[in-house]
Amino acid sequence: MSFANDDFSRLELNLKAATENYRYFRSLLEPKTKLLVLVKANAYGHGAVEFAAMMQRAGADYLAVAYPVEGLELRRNGISLPIIVLTAGTDFYPEIIETRLEPSIPNLYSLKAFVNQLRDLGLRDYPVHIKLDTGMHRLGFTTSELQDLIHYLNRTPEIRVKSFFSHLCVAEDPEQDGFTLGQIALFQQNTQTLADGIGYMPMRHILNSAGIERFSQYQFDMVRLGIGIYGISALPGKKLAPVASLKCKVLQVKELTEGDTVGYGRWGHAHAGTVTATIPVGYADGIDRHLGRGAATFFLNGHRVPTIGNICMDMCMLDVTGVPCKAGDTVTVFGENPTVSELAEILGTIPYEILSSIPRRIERIVVR
Numbered sequence: 001m002s003f004a005n006d007d008f009s010r011l012e013l014n015l016k017a018a019t020e021n022y023r024y025f026r027s028l029l030e031p032k033t034k035l036l037v038l039v040k041a042n043a044y045g046h047g048a049v050e051f052a053a054m055m056q057r058a059g060a061d062y063l064a065v066a067y068p069v070e071g072l073e074l075r076r077n078g079i080s081l082p083i084i085v086l087t088a089g090t091d092f093y094p095e096i097i098e099t100r101l102e103p104s105i106p107n108l109y110s111l112k113a114f115v116n117q118l119r120d121l122g123l124r125d126y127p128v129h130i131k132l133d134t135g136m137h138r139l140g141f142t143t144s145e146l147q148d149l150i151h152y153l154n155r156t157p158e159i160r161v162k163s164f165f166s167h168l169c170v171a172e173d174p175e176q177d178g179f180t181l182g183q184i185a186l187f188q189q190n191t192q193t194l195a196d197g198i199g200y201m202p203m204r205h206i207l208n209s210a211g212i213e214r215f216s217q218y219q220f221d222m223v224r225l226g227i228g229i230y231g232i233s234a235l236p237g238k239k240l241a242p243v244a245s246l247k248c249k250v251l252q253v254k255e256l257t258e259g260d261t262v263g264y265g266r267w268g269h270a271h272a273g274t275v276t277a278t279i280p281v282g283y284a285d286g287i288d289r290h291l292g293r294g295a296a297t298f299f300l301n302g303h304r305v306p307t308i309g310n311i312c313m314d315m316c317m318l319d320v321t322g323v324p325c326k327a328g329d330t331v332t333v334f335g336e337n338p339t340v341s342e343l344a345e346i347l348g349t350i351p352y353e354i355l356s357s358i359p360r361r362i363e364r365i366v367v368r
Contacts, residue, residue: 007250009281010363012335013046015054017241021229022058024240028212032223036062036205037229040086044230045286045355046244047364049077054366055229056081064224068092068101075099084129086141089180093117102162106131106139108152111159119157126161132190134166134183134206143190152198163203163222164191172210172234177206180211184218210234232341232351244355245335246286246362250277250300250327253320261309263318267293268309275321277305279331282314286357287333288347292316295346299332301325 006326026035037060038044042049052063052074064084071083072095085096088103090113095104097117105111105128118126130149134138141149153161166187170176187206195201204220209228211218213235228234231242254276262268262276269275277300281287282350292311297304301323308319318331340351347354 008363009246009285010365011046011358011367012245012247013050013054013364014241014243014245015366015368017231018051018054018229018243019058020241021056021231021243022060022225025209025223025225025228026059028216029219029223032221033219034061034203034205036060036064036084036222036224038060038064038224038226038245040064040066041356042070042360044227044352045358046230048074049079050364050366052079052081053077062222068096071096071101072099075101079318082127085295086131097121097123102127102129104129104131104139104165105201106133107141108145110149111149111152115156115158125160126158128159129163129165130161130194130202132164132166132187132263134186134190135167135179136167136183138167140166143186146190146193146197150194153198159200161200161202163205164194165205165224168206168208168211171208171214174214180215184215208289213238227352230355236358240340242335244340244358244360246281246333247335248279248281248331248333250329250331251315252278252327253325254278263292263309264312265310268317268319273321274319275323276308277318277320277325277329277331278315279318280315281333281362282312282316284313285359285362286359287311287316288354290347291343294319296343297338299335299337301329304338305331 037055039048039052042048062082064086066087068085073083084102086104093114131140133142168180168183172181191204205222205224207219207223209226212223231240233240256270256274257270260270283289289311292307294306296304303323305318305320308317334343340354344351344354
């Protein structure tokens, strides 16, 4: 059995919006600066293969994923751009090498394990990316570990350092710019120490999306564009085009009577003349249960309509009283109206969490 693309729920990816966002961030950079696009976590929920293909056509220089399996999926689907694996681990080194993925190396343990794999295969000059800890305290070499790293790098012709990089943790917060500038200063200092020690300076990159917008003077050789490409800006009042719109169709419209209740737990209460519409998205589709009971409103036929009752696993109900609608009409859960940022504010979270929660059972469709 097959279904038309718009019969059920779908996440529409707006190619024009993605291209506009790409050009905006590209305009903040020098022509020689490379631009890496993050497509980890299924491209922040947008669909990794679909979005990576879009960015490959747009002119991105690099892609990055979190785990090896994400990079392998892209290679199997024809993505040829260089791909950094940010959390490479050690278990998938043979597959990483076979598909020419480029691992991030955060410590000597990982580095030695990767070099041993290269030696077994008789390979030399394999590209790796050295992660430095400048204050995030998650992964990466600290200042005290640099001399050991230099000593080991100078004895290993099996690898070639393609880049040094680090991660800013509060680049979006003006009140903490002192900390951000301290991270950048430490990054400059430590990368210079490493370059002096190994005899060459690889590419350097530390700016994330917020960093590109707020600290473009520190773009170095490459920047890493994440949430910004998907339509979320770090600048107050800056409106980027949302790339993803979660849409579905009304399954059924019901006219209720006074005293009727709606959904599990009977949390939805009807009055005389209440009309509800049931749509095929629920908490298994990334619609957090805290958006139920009227906390959120979705867009239907020119109106914002509130949820009613609890969010179910695969469905939820909307109070459409006074809004002309019928089965088959389109509901926008988020997109331009409402935005994913609005839903995130209701939930007390960030847009990343909502976007990356959209499961693979929701079809991704590229629209132009």
